[in-house]
Amino acid sequence: MPTPDLSALTSSFVERGPSIFEKNLLNWNLRGQGVQVRTNVNAPQAMTKLSAVGNPRPYTAADALTTGPKFTDRVLTAYQSKWDFDFDAEEFRNTYLANQDGAPFYEQSLNHISKAFLDEVLRNSLYLGVRNASGTTSAAIADGWGTSIAALITATTLSPVVTGAITDANGVDKFELMVTNAPTWMRERGFIIYCSYAKFDNFRKHYRTAYNFQFDKNAEGRYKMDNLNVEIRPVSWMGTSSRLIATLPDNLVFGTDAERVQVAASQRRNIIEVRLMMPIGTQIQDLEAILVNDQA
Amino acid sequence: MAKANKAPKPAADVAEAAQAEAPKAGQKFTVDEKDYVYAIAKFNVPGIGERTSLEAATDDTQYEELGGKTINEFLVSVKAGVIEEA
Numbered sequence: 001m002p003t004p005d006l007s008a009l010t011s012s013f014v015e016r017g018p019s020i021f022e023k024n025l026l027n028w029n030l031r032g033q034g035v036q037v038r039t040n041v042n043a044p045q046a047m048t049k050l051s052a053v054g055n056p057r058p059y060t061a062a063d064a065l066t067t068g069p070k071f072t073d074r075v076l077t078a079y080q081s082k083w084d085f086d087f088d089a090e091e092f093r094n095t096y097l098a099n100q101d102g103a104p105f106y107e108q109s110l111n112h113i114s115k116a117f118l119d120e121v122l123r124n125s126l127y128l129g130v131r132n133a134s135g136t137t138s139a140a141i142a143d144g145w146g147t148s149i150a151a152l153i154t155a156t157t158l159s160p161v162v163t164g165a166i167t168d169a170n171g172v173d174k175f176e177l178m179v180t181n182a183p184t185w186m187r188e189r190g191f192i193i194y195c196s197y198a199k200f201d202n203f204r205k206h207y208r209t210a211y212n213f214q215f216d217k218n219a220e221g222r223y224k225m226d227n228l229n230v231e232i233r234p235v236s237w238m239g240t241s242s243r244l245i246a247t248l249p250d251n252l253v254f255g256t257d258a259e260r261v262q263v264a265a266s267q268r269r270n271i272i273e274v275r276l277m278m279p280i281g282t283q284i285q286d287l288e289a290i291l292v293n294d295q296a
Numbered sequence: 297m298a299k300a301n302k303a304p305k306p307a308a309d310v311a312e313a314a315q316a317e318a319p320k321a322g323q324k325f326t327v328d329e330k331d332y333v334y335a336i337a338k339f340n341v342p343g344i345g346e347r348t349s350l351e352a353a354t355d356d357t358q359y360e361e362l363g364g365k366t367i368n369e370f371l372v373s374v375k376a377g378v379i380e381e382a
Contacts, residue, residue, distance in 0.1 A: 051343055071345065090352065134302070153336055154336070154337075156319055156338040156348075159338050159340045160339050161339075161340045161341050161342060162339055162340065162341050162342060162370075162371060162374065162377075163342075163374070164371075164374020164375050164376050164377075165374065165375040177342050180342070181342055206301050212312075235369045293334070293350060293377075294339060294378045
């Protein structure tokens, strides 16, 4: 079936679209946030972790065998997702398409839907997603990091640090509590504390009250905690969560498969049927390099 | 390229399987005549270290690190997410 030629469909939508529709869209900048992004997850991928069980000890003639090398891989699986929609140019004929000035409306529409797709994934899937193949929401595409963390806490694989409720009156203390409970090797290497903007607000308001000046970014534009090799990273994908996630850069992993990120389109009479597809999966690579608090 | 493994179980299944062998939550305790229950089986009390809910529920020690409070009193005072009102 030939690709519908909508090149003649141009409109002020192309010009106005970004300001009207994109103002609420969030930037898709996961790598910049310290998240490891894998774009080749066309099958479940084992994220190899090799550790050593046992330890050196003073010499004795008797054997004292230990396990030695131990693999504790975690597996990243990307699940295909989709967004189907119809595009009927007649719906826009007397509005956005009224002014035709040469820009392809079809391309612009897809561009917009693609951004909205990523925005949905960012806000609803990456953190709070709960995998349900029969689901109808973006949260059902895959388990998010928050869901995995909650499951690991329930399974007693992760022991949350009891910070208690984080408020404007204790924000700095609670974030510092996460630091003091982190293993020394993490403190030496430096790590990120991911939080929602709500918890970041608690931190900066308490900081301002306690020290009478604002918490500011450093010369590199990062929110580094005072005298600590720790960066606070407020992220929109945590929504209004009260969770603090202290971890190394690249330990939270997002997986997709670039070859299966597709747009399929076909024409039914004058209606264009479009399907956007993108595999999505999340995982935590190394559970020894993550520390969370007790607030969900 | 990393070797592909079989598809993992959903997080909820993993949690359920692990919980069968793990310390259980659900211990009850009372602070200031109010009843609470542990919602999480294991957690890290700042300055004290890891505790199971069973250990914490039966520990009457008043810790200096917790301002002279027991673990139960501390958890209630900070509105900890590891407990719920019974």
